[in-house]
Amino acid sequence: MSQGSTAHTREVALASGDTVILSWAGATDTGRRRESNQDSLLTEYPLFVVADGMGGHAGGEIASQRTVARLQEAVGAGEISPATIETALTAAVQDITAHPDTTDEGTGTTLTGVFFALIDGDAHWVSLNIGDSRVYLLRDGALSQVTTDHSVVQELITAGRLSPEEAEGHPYSNVITRAVGVSEALPPDYREFSVRDGDRFVICSDGLTKELTDYGIQHFLGLNQTPDAAVDAMLGAALENGGRDNVTIIVVDVRRIPAADASSSTAPLPVV
Secondary structure, eight states, X not given: OOOOOOOEEEEEEOTTSOEEXXXXXXXXXXXXXOSSOOEEEEEETTEEEEEEEEOTTTHHHHHHHHHHHHHHHHHHHTOOSHHHHHHHHHHHHHHHHHOTTOOSTTOEEOEEEEEEEEETTEEXXXXXXXXXXXXXXXXXXEEEEOSOOOBHXXXXXXXXSSOHHHHTTOTTTTOBSOXXXXXXXXXXXXXXXXXXXTOEEEEEOXXXXXXXXXXXXXXXXXXXXXXXXXXXXXXXXXXXXXXXXXXXXXXXXXXXXXXXXXXXXXXXXXXO
């Protein structure tokens, strides 16, 4: 079982004079029906990811742990970019393939998250995704899923052969079409976002979205103004609603203070 999550903060000064303040928290829980937790997570600036492992015996747990470990090494090396991420994933696939407990053909892991990057002198977010874990963005009061599931049901929805409502109970709802470790390393899907004040990211395994609708996720974000409180509330609700799978959640909150505001907040008080 997980314990209460802890919030962390990082302040980043931009060349423009703006200041970005990031706050985040994450937690993972085995759930109420699984015997082991095959999810892993990484919350080390500038990279925030969730990996949902799959495979018999300990295979899924090893796959997600090795993937996160290789990405953690990339963070430690000092640069996160699509190139360094894909190098880490290539090494992770080799680790998974070589491990004696990952002989099942379906052993692998999803990988979903965001990283903070300086591109052309300005700050950006970049999402990455392989599999059916998800990234959501709450911006200007509207919640949107910014990653696209790599799954059989998503392909059927895209083709117009299945509605989102029908997908929830579909017998192939758990079948994904891409994963780290199942075959040769595949690059994630990437998407770039501006860094805007007030944005909130939710990164989660499908253990959350099996138990909470998008409306439910937005509801708990609205009730909980700090990332640790939001994580704990959503995790508690997912367990209360059944906890049928491992549940992993990261929430990242964004403050962007314009240069003029940042300088005025630190200016000395006038002498009177």
